[in-house]
Amino acid sequence: MKKYIFIWIIGIMFPLFTACNDGFLDLNPRDQLSEQTFWATETDAFNALVGVYSRYTDGDNVWMYYDHILGLPARSDEAVNVWKGNDYNNLGAGNNSPSMWYTKELWSIRYRIIRTCNVFLTNIDKPQMDDTKREQMKGEVKFLRAFAYHFLLNNWGGVPIIEEPLTLEELKRPRNTAEEVLDFILKDLDEAIKVLPETWSSEYAGRITKGAALGMKARVLLYAGRWEEAATAAKAVMDLGVHSLFSSYEDLFEISNKYNEEVLYAWQFVGQNMANYTQIYMHFPSYGGWGGTNPLQEFVDGVLCTDGKPSNESAVYNPDKPYENRDPRFYMSVIYPGSTYRGVEIPVYGDVDYPGATGNSSQSGYYTRKFLDEGAVRYALIPMESNVIILRYAEVLLTYAEAKIESGSIDQSVYDAINMLRARAYGVDISQTDKYPAVTEGSQEELRKIVRNERMIELCFEGQRRDDIIRWRTAEKLMNGACYGIPIEKEGKEHILVMERRFDPSYHYLFPIPQDEIDLIGKDIMKQNPGWD
Template sequence: MRKSLFIILGAYIVLSSCSKTSGFLDTSAPALDEAQTFTDSLRTMQFLNGIYAEGNAGETSYAGIGFSFNKRRWETHGNWETSADDAEYSLSSATRPSVMFYQGTFSPANYGSSPKATDIWATPYRNIRRCNVLLKNIDRGPLTNVTKNRMRGEARCLRAWYYLQLLIVYGGVPNVGDSVYGIEDFIDLPRQNFAEFVTYLSNELDQAMQLLPAPNAAPPAGYQDADFGRVTKGTAMGLKSRLLLYAASPLFNGGAIPAANAQQKAIVSYPEYNVSRWQAAADAADAVINSGYYSLNVNTAKPGLGFYEVFLTRANKEYIFMVTRPNNKDFESYYLPGTRSGQNYSRPTQDVVDAFPMLNGKAINDPASGYNPNNPYVKRDPRFNYSIIFNGSRYQSNSNVQDFVWTFTGTGSNGDAFSSGGNTGYFCRKMCDSTITNNVGASPTRNWPLMRYAEILLNYAEAINETGRTDLSYPKLRELRERAGIEPGADNNYGMKANMTQAEMRAFIQNERRIELAFEDQRWHDIRRWKIAMSLYNGGPNGFNRVMHPIRVGSAGSLATGVGLTFTYQVENNIRQHVFRPEMYLLPIMDEEIRKMPSMIQNPGW
C-alpha cells in the first residue's frame, strides 16, 4: 500500500510583483513541470516566492508563512487567537476548530469540520517539500552563484520556519531532511527525538545566516526594493531566538508531560531539565539585539504612538519577519464593531483588559496604581487604548467622524449594545487604523507581523531571568515600557517593582508578553509552553471568559456627546467555559497521518 505524507509539485504559484508597496507576492500562473520551472531563472524565482505564499485569490490565499497568524485561518473567521483566553469567538458551533480547541473536544480523529484544522500539519509539510524541491533543482537554472546561494539561504530559513510551527504544536516530528518524495513513494518515517530536532533546526538557521544578506545590506550584496519582505540574516537570527526559547521552556525542558516510555518522552521533549538551555536562548536573543539590525518603533509625539504606528507602517526597523500585503483592511474587517462595518469575530476578554497596567506602570490590583473600578479605563497603559475599544471609546464612524462606541447593557443609539453570552463588552483595536472604518477611508499600507523586535527583548528578559540573572531583565523591559508611553516614575523603573525575585519577574514577564504581543498569534502557544493553561482554564470563575458589564446609570446625559453619562461596572462570567486537560499541552497527531506512517508514535495521553 502506497502512503504519502506530502503533496507533489503540482501547480506552482507565481507571485512576482516588483512593487515596493506590496512586496513580491502578488500574481499567479499555471502549472509547470520541474524541468520547465528550474531551467528558467524567472520561474525558479517565482517558485521560491510560492513558498512564502500560495496565491492571492481570496481569504484562503495565505496558507504560506502567515498561515497560523491569518485571522481568517479556519472557516474565514477563526484561529488560535479565539482558542486562548485573550479573545472570545463570536461563533459557537461545536464543530468549529476554534471552539473545539477552547472546549477541549478535539481528538486525533476529529480536528473539526468544514473545514478541519488539517493545516496545522499539512501546510508546513507542503511547504517543507517545496523548499526541498527548490534546493534539489537550484543548480539547473542560469542564475548567478550569488543569487543561488541567497535562495538556498531563503529556502533553509523558510523550511526551519515551517518545522518550527510543527515543533511548537507537536514536539519532535518526522524530519525528511533534503529528501523529495513523490506520490508513488512509500513513506514511513519515525518522529525525530526532540533534542536532535532542535539541534537540526538550530544548525539550519546558522547555515541560513551565512547565506542570507543582512537586512540593512544594500544591493548587490543585499536585496533590491522589489524583494522587500524576503527573509534575511536577521530573520534567521530571530527564528533561532524563538526556537531556543521554546526549547528551554517548561513544556519541553525536562520531559514535563508524562510519557508512556522513554522513547515517547525523548520525542516530545528533553528528558531532563538543564538551565543551560535558558542561557542558550538568552544568547540567541542577545545576538539579535547586538546586531544593530532592529529597533523599537518610537514616536514621542504622544505616549504609545510608536506602538500604534508600528502596525500601520509597512517598512520599519521593528519588523523581523512579516507577510507582505497590498494595501488592506484586514484587521478593520475582522475586528471592528458592526457600526464600523466590521465583523467582530474576535472580542477581547476581561482578563486581557485587566492585564494592562495603569499609566504609572503598576498593576490594577496594586493599591498604589490609582485604579478606579467605577472609572476603569482612565490613565491606563497607552497600549491599552491602542489595543482595546471599550465602553465610551471614540472611534471613526461610517459618517467619517470620531464617534462614541457604547457597549452598555440596553440599546445603545449606535447599535453596539452589550449582548449576554456573545459580546464581552469590548472590541479589538490593535493593528487597526483608528481614522478609518471597514467602509470609510483608504486601506492602510501595512503587513502582517510574524515577528517583531519587541519579541526579542521579551525573549531575552525571560531567558536571562531563568538563568538566575534577574537584574539583567530590567533594561530590556524598560525599553518596552518607555516606548509604550508608561511614566518612568521617580526610580525610572516604569512601574516595575525593584529587586524582584525570579518568580516575581517570571510572572511580570509573562504578563508583559501577553499585553505587548496580544492578538499576534503568541498567547495560545505561550500558555502551553509555560504550562499554565490548566490553572487559567479550569475550575471556578477563571474557567470562564470574564465580562465587564457596563450599566448606564439613570437617563441623564447625551450619547451624542458623552457628557453627563455615568456607568457602573459589574464583572461577571459568561456562559463560555474553557476546558484544558494535561494531554492538551501537545496536540495529537491526526489518526489519518498515523495510519499513513505507522512508525510515528502518538503524543502522550492521546
C-alpha cells in the same frame, strides 16, 4: 519605482500557484512546475523563490492566515472568537480530537509548505547563477521550512522530518523525537544565518534577513528553555544595529508603516490578489466589521496600572472606573465600553456592539483595537494590504530579558530591555523614569512575573500568547473553567459569562496526530500523542 518589486512579483506569481487554469496546472503541476520549466537561469530560481514565499499567503493555505489572526488568540486566555461554536473556540475550550478537520488542516498546511521548500532546495543547484545569490536563496527557504517545523513542534511535539520531495509511499515515515525536530530547526536557521544579508535593498523589501533568522532562532531556543543560547541569539540581533523599536506602538501596525525598522519577519500582502481581510474581520459592528477577536475580562484584569502594579495591588486603580489609569497599550489594543475610536465614543451598552445584538457582536463586549487601520472606511470595509507581523524587535527584547532572568544572569541590560518597551508605550525616553513605571530591581521570581506580563500586553493578539502559556505550563490553570466579559449592566459588577473551557494537563498540552495521517501511514509507524487514543 523599484521599492516593491519583490512583493509585486509575489502578487503576479500568486495566480500561477492558485488559479483554476486547468491547462496550465495539467501541464505543470505545482510541485513539478520547477522541474519542467524552471531551474535554467537565475530568473527561474528567483521566480521559484517567490513561489515558496507565496505558500504562506496563497489560497491553498488560507486557513493559516485565519488561524493566526482569529484562531490563536482564541486558543489562549486573552480572547475568544466572535462566532460561537466555531473551531477556533472549540479548540480554546479543549474540544479537539484526532478526527477534527481543523487541526488536520493546520498539520497539512505545514507539510505542504515543507514540500514546496524541499522542491526548491532539491533543484536550486541546477541554474547557472551567482553562487552568493544561490546561497542566500537557500537561506531564505531554510528559514521558511524551519518556521513550518517550529509550528509543528509546538503543537504536536515530535513529527516526521522530511527533507526531500516524497511520493505517497515514501511519506510513510515514523515520527522523529521532539529533540530531533528541534535540532533540525536550529540547523536550518544556523545555515540561514551564515548566508543571509543584514539588509536588502529597497526593491526587495520583505525578504528574510540575518536579523530575522537570528530572531527566530532566539524564539525557538527560548521555547526550548535553552536560556543562555536564547539570550545570545537575541543579543546578536540587538548588536546588528539594523532593527530598533518603531517610535509609536499604535502606529506600528498601520499599513503605511508596514516595512518599518521594528519588523523582522511578516507575511506579505500586497495588491488586489494578495490583500487580506483583517480590517473587515477586526472592526466592530457599528463600524461595519465582523467583530473578529474579542478580548476577555481576564486579559483586561491582567493589564497593569500606570504605577506598574496589578489592579488588585495598585493605589491608582478605581473599581468604579476600571478602565482608567491603565498601561497606555491597553487603550491602543482594546475597544471597551465608553472608549473612543477616531473621536467617536463606542458605547457598547444598548448598541449593536453589545453581546448578542447581532451575529458579529462581541461575545465579551470587548473588541480588538490593535491592527485597525486609519485607512479603513466605516461601512465600506474592504480587503487591504496590511502585512501580518510574525516577528518584531520588541519580541527580541522580551526574549533577551526572559532568557537572562531564567538563566539567573540579571543585570542592567535586563531592566533596559523591559524599560525600552514601557517607555515607548508611554511616549517618553527610557531615561525619563519618573514618567513611566521603570523596572529597576527585583528577585528572579518577581522579574519572571514582570516579563511574562510584559509579553502579555506588548504582544497581545499577535498569536504568541497560546505558545507562551503552553511552554510556561500555566495553561492548565488559565484555560480551565469559566471566562468572562464586560459587566452585564453598565454599572453592574456581575460579568457576562462567555464560555466554559477545559484543559486537561495529561494530554491537552499537545494536539492529537490527525487520524487520517495515522490511517494512511499505519498506526504501528505513526504513533498517537498520549491521551488521544
